[in-house]
Amino acid sequence: MKNTFKLKTAFACVVAAGLASSAFADADTDKLVINGEIDIITTTVAPAHLENVDTIYSGWHFRSDETQAFQMDDFDNPGMIGVEKASENWDTVDGSEGKSCASCHGEAESMAGVRAVYPKYNEEKGKVTTLAMEVNNCRTERMGAEKWKYTGGTMTDMVALISSVSRGMPVNVAIDGPAQSTWEQGKELYYARTGQLELSCANCHEDSYGMMIRADHLSQGQINGFPTYRLKNTKLNSAHARFKGCVRDTRAETYNPGSDEFIALELYVASRGNGLSVEGPSVRN
Amino acid sequence: MKILAISAALTAVLATGVAADTVVPSDVVYEDGAVAMSLSGKAGDAAAGEKIMNKGAGNCIACHQITSLDYLAFQGEIGPALDGAGDRWSEAELRGIVANAKVMFEGTMMPSFYRTEGFYRLGDAYTGKAHPGNPEPLLTAQQVEDVVAYLTTLTE
Numbered sequence: 001m002k003n004t005f006k007l008k009t010a011f012a013c014v015v016a017a018g019l020a021s022s023a024f025a026d027a028d029t030d031k032l033v034i035n036g037e038i039d040i041i042t043t044t045v046a047p048a049h050l051e052n053v054d055t056i057y058s059g060w061h062f063r064s065d066e067t068q069a070f071q072m073d074d075f076d077n078p079g080m081i082g083v084e085k086a087s088e089n090w091d092t093v094d095g096s097e098g099k100s101c102a103s104c105h106g107e108a109e110s111m112a113g114v115r116a117v118y119p120k121y122n123e124e125k126g127k128v129t130t131l132a133m134e135v136n137n138c139r140t141e142r143m144g145a146e147k148w149k150y151t152g153g154t155m156t157d158m159v160a161l162i163s164s165v166s167r168g169m170p171v172n173v174a175i176d177g178p179a180q181s182t183w184e185q186g187k188e189l190y191y192a193r194t195g196q197l198e199l200s201c202a203n204c205h206e207d208s209y210g211m212m213i214r215a216d217h218l219s220q221g222q223i224n225g226f227p228t229y230r231l232k233n234t235k236l237n238s239a240h241a242r243f244k245g246c247v248r249d250t251r252a253e254t255y256n257p258g259s260d261e262f263i264a265l266e267l268y269v270a271s272r273g274n275g276l277s278v279e280g281p282s283v284r285n
Numbered sequence: 286m287k288i289l290a291i292s293a294a295l296t297a298v299l300a301t302g303v304a305a306d307t308v309v310p311s312d313v314v315y316e317d318g319a320v321a322m323s324l325s326g327k328a329g330d331a332a333a334g335e336k337i338m339n340k341g342a343g344n345c346i347a348c349h350q351i352t353s354l355d356y357l358a359f360q361g362e363i364g365p366a367l368d369g370a371g372d373r374w375s376e377a378e379l380r381g382i383v384a385n386a387k388v389m390f391e392g393t394m395m396p397s398f399y400r401t402e403g404f405y406r407l408g409d410a411y412t413g414k415a416h417p418g419n420p421e422p423l424l425t426a427q428q429v430e431d432v433v434a435y436l437t438t439l440t441e
Contacts, residue, residue, distance in 0.1 A: 194406045196420055197396045207394070208363050214347040215359035248413035252406045 026210040027061035027219075032279075035074055038168040040277040047274040049175065052206055058276050059219035059228075062209070063284060067231065070283040079160060079229030079281030082153070082236045086161035089154065095145025104142070108161055115166035115278050119267040121178040128182040128267055131159050132238070132258070150258035151241045160227045160236055163280035170277055171224050173270045186268025189261060195252025201269075204246075221246070222273040223266065225282030236281055239266055307426045310384075310401045318389030319377040324399065324426035333428075334435025342423040343432065348395070351439065363394060369441040379436045383429050398424040398432075 032040040042058035050056070060068060074080045090101045090108050105111065115131065122129040129137070132155050136147040148155040175183040193200045204213065205221030212218070227236040240257035243265060247254040255261040306326030313320055323329075337343035339357050346354065348363035370379065382389050384399035401419045409416040424432065 192405060195408050196404055196416075196423065198404065199394065199396075203394050211362040212359070213361045213363055214344070244413065247406075248408065248411055250408075251410060252408040252413075253415040254408070254413040 027057040030061065030065075030068060032058070032060055032068070032071065034072060034167060040168060040279055041170060042276065042279075044275040047271065050272060052202075053220070053272075056222065056273060056276055057209070057220055058273075058279060058282075059222055059225055059284060060279065060282060062217045062219040067283060067285050070229075071279070077229070077281065077283055078234070079227065079236055079283060080164075082157035082227070082229070083161045083164050083281060086154075086157040089158060090161065095139065095143035097142065097144045099143050101138070104138075109165050111162045112165045113169055115163040115280065116169045116171050117173055119173060119179075119182075119263060119270060121174065121182075128179055128263055130258075130263055130266060131162055133263075135159070135162075151238045153235065156227045156236045156238045159238065160281040163227065163278055166278040167280070168277050170275055171270060171273045173267060173274060175267070175271045179267065182264045183267050183271060185261075186264035186266070189265045190268055193250075194247060195250035197250045197252075199250045201246065201265075220272070221269065222276060223269050224273045224276040225279040225284070227280050228282045228284045231283070231285045239269070243269075310399050310422050313384055313399065315381055315385070315388045316377075319375065319381040320384055321377045321380075323430055324380070324384065325430050327427065327430065329427075329430030329432070329434030331431070331434040331438050334431035334433070337424070337428055337432050338435065342398070343428070345432075353439070367436065367439055369439060371437045371439040372441055374436075376433060376437055380429065380433045383424070383432050383436070396423060398422065399426070399429050 027043065032042050034040060040058070040060075042060050044056060046053045046056045060071065070076050070078065087108060093100045093103075101108075118131045118134075119128050121127070122134075125137075132148075132150055135155065135158055136150075139145040140147050148158070173179075190201045193203065201221060204218055209218045209220045223239045223242075226239040226242070228242070229236050238257065240262045243262055244254045244257060255265075308322065308324045308326075313324065335354070338345045338351065338354060345351075345367070346357055346360045348361040350360040350362065350366040350368075352366070352368050354360070374382065378389070382395075385397040386393050386395035387397055399422045401422050404420070407416045407420060408414060
């Protein structure tokens with residue numbers, strides 16, 4: 001299925017194929033169960049709309065055993081500290097209306113299932129929205145409070161809390177109906193080769209997953225695990241912050257977190273993971 | 286006056302590193318993906334080329350393995366190992382591949398190291414900000430020659 005080598009010289013082709021298969025270190029076959037009770041689907045058949053991939057894998061499979069272990073127990077998962085902070089915010093009254101999230105939504109557990117279907121078309125707004133946009137919408141329109149910075153810590157913690165109560169549920173974002181044009185836009189962005197290095201998301205995460213690029217073991221770039229706690233920057237990272245870093249690394253002009261382009265890209269990338277379990281907050285390096 | 290002018294011109298040439306017989310990226314002629322003439326008008330330095338494999342804009346081992354450079358950790362697997370590249374390809378072919386691999390291998394992931402036009406959403410290096418106009422090529426003409434000189438030593 002994967003088509004990485006297009007060498008014109010037949011001889012070089014044979015050499016390349018031999019080397020590629022011997023060096024190929026695909027997703028591992030470990031199983032992820034969180035707290036001994038939440039079964040996580042980390043490998044499954046690709047959704048029908050994916051043309052070039054048969055099986056989808058959570059990024060968890062491409063990390064070392066040590067990194068993987070952090071995610072198996074909430075006491076070891078440093079991302080859960082952000083979830084705890086967000087739980088406090090959930091109950092904290094803020095803004096001119098004197099309300100907290102809990103005033104209207106009750107327990108955070110009421111958000112179970114929400115992460116799995118976002119980004120999602122919002123009738124009222126007439127556009128596809130992300131979880132972070134929904135949170136800010138409640139803050140500004142319903143609480144009379146200031147919005148949180150899109151990729152800031154407070155927002156990312158809240159998205160992690162909302163994700164955590166959906167862990168184990170399969171990602172299932174809608175790509176048809178009113179979401180379709182946004183999804184198409186995201187797909188175009190996914191395959192666009194950007195910057196002076198002229199690399200697309202697909203070059204690295206579709207054509208080359210399982211391979212090493214310098215010191216990094218390439219995954220499929222799935223976002224079922226977001227927000228992700230990265231050992232590298234020791235904090236929870238939003239999907240848009242990750243997108244930005246990946247685009248920047250192609251020596252390209254990035255899009256802004258929260259931009260229409262990244263909303264579309266998030267919908268498309270999420271849809272490539274339809275069928276994997278929600279895993280956030282996950283742990284990556 | 287004259288001497289001053291000449292030395293000023295010389296300084297300018299040295300400063301940008303573009304010598305008189307350097308072929309600028311847009312003038313490079315590819316024949317079946319190969320480039321016959323030295324881009325800098327000078328011979329390459331294989332030792333300097335070896336260094337470029339590992340660093341800066343070259344960073345070839347992000348994608349390629351080279352057994353004789355096994356002292357360098359974390360060699361990538363995106364492209365074929367370059368062991369024996371000097372047997373498989375002529376010097377002219379190697380120059381073409383390094384300067385703009387997309388001519389030899391249509392649609393390849395390998396970046397074009399000596400090309401300055403035709404990018405989409407070009408950024409200013411790794412800042413994430415837009416780059417106005419055309420960029421410097423990833424490698425200078427002489428660096429391409431150095432890399433080519435190094436690759437020709439990779440025989441089995």
